[in-house]
Amino acid sequence: MNAPLPRNWDSLRQSRGRRLERAASLGLAGKNGKEIPVDRIIDLLEAVIQPGDRVCLEGNNQKQADFLSESLADCSPERINHLSLVQSVLALPSHVDLFERGLANRLDFSFSGPQGARLAKLVQEQRIEIGAIHTYLELFGRYFLDLTPNVALIAAQAADADGNLYLGPNTEDTPAIVEATAFKGGIVIAQVNERLEKLPRVDVPADWVDFTVLAPKPNYIEPLFTRDPAQITEVQVLMAMMAIKGIYAEYGVTRLNHGIGFDTAAIELLLPTYAADLGLKGKICTHWALNPHPTLIPAIESGFVESVHCFGSEVGMDAYISARSDVFFTGADGSMRSNRAFSQTAGLYACDMFIGSTLQMDMAGNSSTATLGRITGFGGAPNMGSDPHGRRHASPAWLKAGREAYGPNAIRGRKLVVQMVETFREHMAPVFVEELDAWQLQKTMGAELPPIMIYGDDVSHVVTEEGIANLLLCRSPEEREQAIRGVAGFTPVGLARDKAMVENLRDRGIVRRPEDLGIDPRQATRDLLAARSVKDLVRWSGGLYAPPSRFRNW
């Protein structure tokens, strides 16, 4: 037996101690040591962040630690540099500034949205090294394995004098970030919208938080999940009818997640009308892992929905959520408790269906939202749009999909992963393509693999205005390809279909047109929508939904 080697086993904690001492030596420690004056934030950041640190700047779909991000971008690149950012979302201009100004040079993330073009440019200029694009839950997992942050800069609604935090309805990523950082010798700094003597509830214990700073203005929140019903087209109504009758009803889908977009908003708005007329109330769409979409209000009010667990909240929905505590998860203070980690877990393992949209799909069913010149990332879609092989509980929808995929003697079920797209998107760009832009983007990024959002072998159905392709029933890659071409309409790949083979697939129920489903496209009018405007949604909510001003046109 060898003697143990001499080693310092406490270096992370010692480093933490030195950082806190530096802050204290600058007078950055009040009576309880946690409240930092807003005009000293740069001093604090420069005292506790070291070159080469792994930093998580909390940014999610919605809640953004924008003040801390801007403050960090204003720090001296002489003092702070070679940072590695590990965070869900790179969405703010100041996030990109960190790279342009030389403070950070590496990024592991999930979603970049509006900053996708600037990010692609930085990659081309070799000013940023992208570790990987993740799905949220994957990145959270790495926080506890090999990408643990040294410093977390987070956003909370309020803090008390001890440093306890109240997150309000937008919990989002905060618990995952704080837990990983606080328990591995890291530093946690929270920007808060207000200081309160007594918090409505404690969401993050003071023990886990090192510093709080009252931000000059409330943290930025993006109403990312709000879709104005006025913009839903009749083509989307038709697709929604097909999805409800041809998939939701046939599989009896009760537990699900909807992606963002007008396609699924149309489904939400057809539940109280078209789906109710089909007798589906109580039989579909009862349990959701979903942000509080305003377009879900009519379905909730009509009694379709039993429970909704949310990743985060949505602007204007707070009063409505509080008044519907049987449906949403809320605290004793009445406000919602969301949590991205748990909702993504529910989306992965407890939902029978994920349905969402994409920008491109190839003939193997691989889809991507990556387009040339933009690195946008994936968000939660890869997680929720994958068939979890670890799932062991059965449900009718999962078993039926499993039998379709693997035959009558299937030893497992199958998740329904539905891609819902119009054959052409804006500027008449075809959604269905022979080769995804992701392959080009892989070269640009120098990535090991193309940034595919959902792999084709996880997709069960493709819904377009032309019909539904059931990929589960395809028995060869050729059948799969022709099933996709069969619903690709007048796109070049749609026109290149083998007509005889597609007719054969139609005879076997693999490709189904609206008429095969007993749907008359002429009935697909906006009159079917339970709400046809944001004002209608407000009315459904009994005045509880307070849409942001940009969605108010009355």
Place this chain on the structure above:
Amino acid sequence: MNAPLPRNWDSLRQSRGRRLERAASLGLAGKNGKEIPVDRIIDLLEAVIQPGDRVCLEGNNQKQADFLSESLADCSPERINHLSLVQSVLALPSHVDLFERGLANRLDFSFSGPQGARLAKLVQEQRIEIGAIHTYLELFGRYFLDLTPNVALIAAQAADADGNLYLGPNTEDTPAIVEATAFKGGIVIAQVNERLEKLPRVDVPADWVDFTVLAPKPNYIEPLFTRDPAQITEVQVLMAMMAIKGIYAEYGVTRLNHGIGFDTAAIELLLPTYAADLGLKGKICTHWALNPHPTLIPAIESGFVESVHCFGSEVGMDAYISARSDVFFTGADGSMRSNRAFSQTAGLYACDMFIGSTLQMDMAGNSSTATLGRITGFGGAPNMGSDPHGRRHASPAWLKAGREAYGPNAIRGRKLVVQMVETFREHMAPVFVEELDAWQLQKTMGAELPPIMIYGDDVSHVVTEEGIANLLLCRSPEEREQAIRGVAGFTPVGLARDKAMVENLRDRGIVRRPEDLGIDPRQATRDLLAARSVKDLVRWSGGLYAPPSRFRNW
């Protein structure tokens, strides 16, 4: 547009209010309303639990709310009945008593371990309805979707007067259970080992907890992950050598999880010796999602291990963990912060390899720990032993496995899922079988599907004393079957192998014998183990590891 229907949207919260009022009317509310005298616990349970409730009785691998479980079992089945239990582990006799005494009649769980035989008997007597057997993370996901508890009975180390909880090193399932229950109108009751004026740290805020009770004795903890090196056989040393040289080294596996058992304990004890001699220090086994196995101590002390995130703790390891804060996640109080939900997430998405054992494997590679007359469940194996299709970040191990599985143009990588078994287990029962007992058990349980722990198509390698079968390289179900038979030794299915085909597989490197790996079985002696006894482990730990008495024979 239809008018909203009249509905009570606050029924869960109102029910909660009535339960709390019933408790208060019995005087079960102290000055702050949370501290309950131990002799009033049955009154409290009968006041706040209603027939038909969904109840989570915290039980995990180790930490058990045993006092609350026994107290619930002593409640009147006239008052409390038709409970549905939703909990990770059914491990205590009192858990089964709940069914035998008529308080509960439905169970959703993950693992039953020692109660597997009694559980099977209850099923046969139709006194219990099993919803499903889950993997842990799957059950946690359902807590937030369709299996949210009405009442959670949990275990904590300590409470303060306000009801804040300190969990100590065994966090395990507590955060997932409490969050789901507390924010959906449920009731949370914690048994605690001690009451403290000031907690070492706050793990669960008082806002989330309704009642605390000082248990008559500390909650039960099982040292489930401790393996005495004295019991490791030379066959296990040989298998460990093959795994290290033929899999860990070849794929460069740095991020991993080990199952429980002597097979993987042998690997842990060969890292400082055999693996170090192969020059693998720093190249393999650096980042772990793993409970603090005592057999990992020599690898940690030898500098192999950078980081370990744990599901829970292990008896006797607390002082060692505190003194190794660079490796483990610990709080400001020095004790560990574990968390099953996050560690399972890391095991799913951030690990490149899962390696574990099983009791049976069929010729498709499906494996199960279910044997006739016992319903034992799965624990975390289905989750960590599955290839996560949502993963998007690359690593050398994952890419190499992907290329082997899908060819050089693979668009995704692949997790390594290794099953490590001796061909015969105790009583000379063959591990390799034509048909799993799970099929019989399915009938007994009236389940929709057989209880398969890991599906064959997720398994990448099978390691036995006969060699390694690389299933990734098999190109047909026939090759797969023969590769498995090829390492099944003298079991009947091993003897029934097609010798020519197995030799062909060996020529192609799909089946590899020890000699193919340059391993001389005569060198596989216990001398290679870095520790050959529990006493050796204590010595490696510098006296910090304090094994439970049953592991002390000196």
